[in-house]
Amino acid sequence: MRINLNINGTQQAFEITPEEKLLDVLRREGYMGVKKGCGSGDCGACAVLFNGHAVNSCLVFAAKADGAEILTVEGLAKGRALHPIQEAFLSVGAVQCGYCTPGMVISTYDLLSRTPDPSEQEIREALSGNLCRCTGYVKQIEAVKKAAALLREDSHDA
Amino acid sequence: MTHDHKTFDVVGKSLRKVDGVALVTGKPEFVADLQLPNTLHVKILGSKLAHAKIAKLDVSDAEAMPGVACVLTYKNTPPTRHTTAGQGYPEPSPYDTRMFEQKVRFIGDRVAAVAAETEAIAEAAIKAIHVEYEELPAVLSMDEARVEGAPVIHDEADSTGIYDAAHNIVADVDIDVGDVEKGFTESDLIVEQTCETQYAQHTPIETHVVLSYLDNADRLVLRTSTQVPFHVRRIVAQTLGIPMRDIRVIKPRIGGGFGTKQEVLLEDVAGWVTLQTGRPAFLSLTRQEEFAASRTRHPMRIRVKLGAKTDGRLHAIEMEATSNTGAYGSHGLTVLANTGSKTLPLYNKAPNAHFYGQAVYTNLAVGGAYRGYGATQGYFPLETAMDELAERLKMDPIELRRLNHIRVGETSPIFEKLGEGREGVSQTVKSCEMDRCLELGAERIAWAKKRGRRERDGSWVHGLGMAIMMQGSGIPEIDMAAATIKMNEDGSFNLLMGATDLGTGSDTILAQIAAEVLGVPLEKMLVTSSDTDFTPFDVGAYASSTTYVSGMAVQRAAEKVREQILDVAAPLLGDAAEGLELKHEAVRAANGSSVSLARVCQRAMYESDQFQIAATASCVPTESPPPFLANFAEVAVDTETGLVRVLHYVAAVDCGVAINPQLAEGQMEGAIVNGIGYALTEEMVLSSNGRVRNPTLFDYKIPGILDLPKLEILLVESYEPTGPMGAKSVGEIGINGPIPTIANAIYDAVGVRLTETPFTPERVLTALRSKERAG
Numbered sequence: 001m002r003i004n005l006n007i008n009g010t011q012q013a014f015e016i017t018p019e020e021k022l023l024d025v026l027r028r029e030g031y032m033g034v035k036k037g038c039g040s041g042d043c044g045a046c047a048v049l050f051n052g053h054a055v056n057s058c059l060v061f062a063a064k065a066d067g068a069e070i071l072t073v074e075g076l077a078k079g080r081a082l083h084p085i086q087e088a089f090l091s092v093g094a095v096q097c098g099y100c101t102p103g104m105v106i107s108t109y110d111l112l113s114r115t116p117d118p119s120e121q122e123i124r125e126a127l128s129g130n131l132c133r134c135t136g137y138v139k140q141i142e143a144v145k146k147a148a149a150l151l152r153e154d155s156h157d158a
Numbered sequence: 159m160t161h162d163h164k165t166f167d168v169v170g171k172s173l174r175k176v177d178g179v180a181l182v183t184g185k186p187e188f189v190a191d192l193q194l195p196n197t198l199h200v201k202i203l204g205s206k207l208a209h210a211k212i213a214k215l216d217v218s219d220a221e222a223m224p225g226v227a228c229v230l231t232y233k234n235t236p237p238t239r240h241t242t243a244g245q246g247y248p249e250p251s252p253y254d255t256r257m258f259e260q261k262v263r264f265i266g267d268r269v270a271a272v273a274a275e276t277e278a279i280a281e282a283a284i285k286a287i288h289v290e291y292e293e294l295p296a297v298l299s300m301d302e303a304r305v306e307g308a309p310v311i312h313d314e315a316d317s318t319g320i321y322d323a324a325h326n327i328v329a330d331v332d333i334d335v336g337d338v339e340k341g342f343t344e345s346d347l348i349v350e351q352t353c354e355t356q357y358a359q360h361t362p363i364e365t366h367v368v369l370s371y372l373d374n375a376d377r378l379v380l381r382t383s384t385q386v387p388f389h390v391r392r393i394v395a396q397t398l399g400i401p402m403r404d405i406r407v408i409k410p411r412i413g414g415g416f417g418t419k420q421e422v423l424l425e426d427v428a429g430w431v432t433l434q435t436g437r438p439a440f441l442s443l444t445r446q447e448e449f450a451a452s453r454t455r456h457p458m459r460i461r462v463k464l465g466a467k468t469d470g471r472l473h474a475i476e477m478e479a480t481s482n483t484g485a486y487g488s489h490g491l492t493v494l495a496n497t498g499s500k501t502l503p504l505y506n507k508a509p510n511a512h513f514y515g516q517a518v519y520t521n522l523a524v525g526g527a528y529r530g531y532g533a534t535q536g537y538f539p540l541e542t543a544m545d546e547l548a549e550r551l552k553m554d555p556i557e558l559r560r561l562n563h564i565r566v567g568e569t570s571p572i573f574e575k576l577g578e579g580r581e582g583v584s585q586t587v588k589s590c591e592m593d594r595c596l597e598l599g600a601e602r603i604a605w606a607k608k609r610g611r612r613e614r615d616g617s618w619v620h621g622l623g624m625a626i627m628m629q630g631s632g633i634p635e636i637d638m639a640a641a642t643i644k645m646n647e648d649g650s651f652n653l654l655m656g657a658t659d660l661g662t663g664s665d666t667i668l669a670q671i672a673a674e675v676l677g678v679p680l681e682k683m684l685v686t687s688s689d690t691d692f693t694p695f696d697v698g699a700y701a702s703s704t705t706y707v708s709g710m711a712v713q714r715a716a717e718k719v720r721e722q723i724l725d726v727a728a729p730l731l732g733d734a735a736e737g738l739e740l741k742h743e744a745v746r747a748a749n750g751s752s753v754s755l756a757r758v759c760q761r762a763m764y765e766s767d768q769f770q771i772a773a774t775a776s777c778v779p780t781e782s783p784p785p786f787l788a789n790f791a792e793v794a795v796d797t798e799t800g801l802v803r804v805l806h807y808v809a810a811v812d813c814g815v816a817i818n819p820q821l822a823e824g825q826m827e828g829a830i831v832n833g834i835g836y837a838l839t840e841e842m843v844l845s846s847n848g849r850v851r852n853p854t855l856f857d858y859k860i861p862g863i864l865d866l867p868k869l870e871i872l873l874v875e876s877y878e879p880t881g882p883m884g885a886k887s888v889g890e891i892g893i894n895g896p897i898p899t900i901a902n903a904i905y906d907a908v909g910v911r912l913t914e915t916p917f918t919p920e921r922v923l924t925a926l927r928s929k930e931r932a933g
Contacts, residue, residue, distance in 0.1 A: 032188075034184075037413075042856045073182075082179070093821060098661060100363050101182055124864050136828040136829075136866065137831065
């Protein structure tokens with residue numbers, strides 16, 4: 001079957017089979033920033049923004065995504081200019097192996113698009129579906145706080 | 159040459175990771191991100207039984223399926239005995255493993271593998287393989303292993319390096335210092351503690367994964383998620399019986415390791431498929447397969463006995479350990495040895511010590527290297543016994559540690575007696591800020607104010623605990639690392655090294671060391687690591703070795719290059735060529751004149767006495783300076799449900815000079831949180847027939863962000879004179895902290911000593927109830 005997806009702002013059509021998951025289709029089509037950690041919705045490494053909400057793409061049938069707007073980590077930077085969330089993750093040292101990072105970044109994007117000035121508890125809840133085994137999360141909380149500040153500055157400047 | 163660490167330009171700075179932009183933008187840098195045309199997908203069929211002979215194996219239906227390229231079994235693969243443990247050669251682990259074998263020894267053990275056009279076809283073909291097992295009685299616990307008449311797990315004649323195969327004993331370690339029995343007789347006070355630890359798994363978010371293919375010279379390329387690329391090359395060559403020169407191993411970015419990728423787990427199968435078919439082969443474990451059939455932390459039972467004088471000085475220490483290595487002996491001996499060798503030297507004041515231990519086979523999940531490597535298990539009984547001793551002495555636990563811990567200028571006979579599964583190497587401690595760690599940590603957690611108060615908040619009771627520990631920095635006189643640096647005519651440098659970055663940031667900190675020596679900013683160091691064709695040898699990332707051992711190799715290579723640069727610069731500076739130093743991308747003379755590095759290299763490449771400015775250097779460490787750690791935790795225990803919450807955790811660590819403080823903190827934070835999971839929630843639950851019952855990240859509970867306590871890392875720097883830029887190590891030590899620290903805090907809160915991990919509500923509640931009953 002054929003589905004239409006808007007991925008990172010580009011409308012595309014893909015041939016898929018009915019049992020395929022969105023994660024596998026995205027990776028097959030080259031969006032390798034979407035990572036597979038468990039395939040059962042437990043780790044969050046495959047999180048993408050799906051019509052404006054972060055979802056685990058391993059739990060979504062690709063067929064159900066027909067017509068959806070998808071944002072993956074690849075869609076955030078503008079050329080060589082990092083998105084403020086990416087900038088924040090890097091500058092506070094929230095990236096170790098980097099395998100969970102794309103999912104974390106997407107969850108952060110989701111949070112900050114609704115809650116520009118989140119409390120620490122709100123940050124924790126927003127990232128609670130993203131497992132990380134390297135960092136211990138301390139610097140990721142810091143990164144989200146910093147990203148929020150950077151984004152607020154940006155919107156202020158604009 | 160030594161450096162005054164106050165004058166560092168690049169070292170000691172929290173610079174961004176050199177691979178950070180690629181990672182944060184989701185570039186396709188990981189093994190599974192590279193897709194090659196015509197790739198075969200490989201799946202492995204695991205054993206359904208814990209112990210069996212394969213009576214009949216019929217793969218004809220699978221082979222006949224359209225899209226199946228080949229099926230591998232014991233009948234068509236090399237039978238070479240080897241170890242999967244990626245250790246230095248000759249490996250201290252037994253050669254007790256074959257690629258495939260007619261006997262299976264745990265649920266999940268390899269029976270066959272299928273390579274097919276798609277993953278779906280491979281899965282379907284796996285189901286079409288017909289296996290008839292002849293079930294054998296199984297050893298399903300550590301206790302059954304050595305019982306007379308127990309089933310013999312490795313009864314084959316061709317395995318080597320097993321201590322006593324007939325009694326399922328992989329390894330046996332027994333060392334003495336002084337006379338421990340006499341020591342106990344002479345002691346005023348004896349404390350004894352027996353603790354048991356669980357099966358736990360590393361759970362890197364990226365499971366084991368490998369892509370193999372043939373290059374343009376028909377050599378086998380293994381692009382693999384490994385901590386040990388050079389050991390992979392050697393062990394795969396040995397296993398497959400092909401010349402090592404025909405193998406190239408590349409480690410790209412990898413999604414964490416923590417020890418489980420110090421194991422050659424998949425490369426032989428993917429490689430064999432490629433050799434048989436000429437096609438690329440991709441093999442990745444599902445999370446369930448990772449749980450069932452990769453590696454674990456060796457569960458142990460350890461008894462510690464302490465003898466002390468009334469003033470608190472330790473007079474005798476005994477540690478006796480039984481380690482469960484599962485179906486294969488991977489790291490069996492060395493993890494066991496480290497249980498003693500990385501713990502007992504901490505209390506070097508005791509003139510009498512005894513370590514005795516055995517590692518036993520069972521028909522259960524296989525042990526392996528896991529961050530902390532035995533020390534994590536050993537510190538549980540040792541540090542909870544120290545807590546008990548402090549109480550019996552009516553002494554502050556911090557004071558008891560102060561009185562007994564090893565200090566600068568001191569040694570421990572254990573260093574020499576017990577090493578990496580053999581004799582060790584004697585050494586004197588040259589840097590130790592343990593006292594300062596204790597002081598700062600106690601202050602931060604408000605030890606004096608909060609401990610022993612048992613503050614109540616409804617059914618919750620608060621308590622404080624502490625524990626101290628050491629680790630090592632590499633394996634002395636065994637580990638080796640090498641690095642090559644070559645200069646380019648724009649004043650940049652290629653840093654080529656075997657060292658293996660698992661996400662730790664070692665590419666970055668090693669480049670910082672080189673940049674420091676060469677007087678350039680970090681961006682002038684172009685890092686290539688972990689490619690057996692293009693980088694010099696390095697044993698890989700384990701044993702807390704990378705900063706200390708690979709770092710020293712990098713520093714030496716940089717120093718050699720610096721000498722070459724100075725030689726070329728001298729004629730350019732003419733009469734001024736005195737007191738030359740490299741700083742700010744130039745060679746600077748004492749009189750202020752200078753010549754840029756780019757100019758120096760241009761001369762060497764294009765003008766006069768032309769040559770490539772480049773050097774290679776190696777490091778084989780002669781000692782293993784310990785980092786030191788003082789842990790403090792405040793917990794709350796719910797006396798109604800038994801739930802334990804860690805509220806505040808302080809880890810004060812002396813890792814020498816932190817080459818990159820942010821990355822050093824990150825190592826500590828990650829290790830502590832992993833340790834908290836190990837202490838409270840993580841446990842592989844086994845069914846009565848040996849099956850892992852919770853093989854998902856939903857049922858095997860690793861800490862999430864909601865579980866994170868207030869966590870503070872204090873980097874209490876020392877200067878290690880034998881280390882690169884004064885550095886020691888920081889990768890492993892943190893994970894040893896949470897179990898004893900939390901156990902001691904629980905005791906402070908509710909007066910029960912937990913001796914079995916994890917400290918689940920059931921265990922806590924049971925302990926509370928039995929204490930109540932005892933009155």
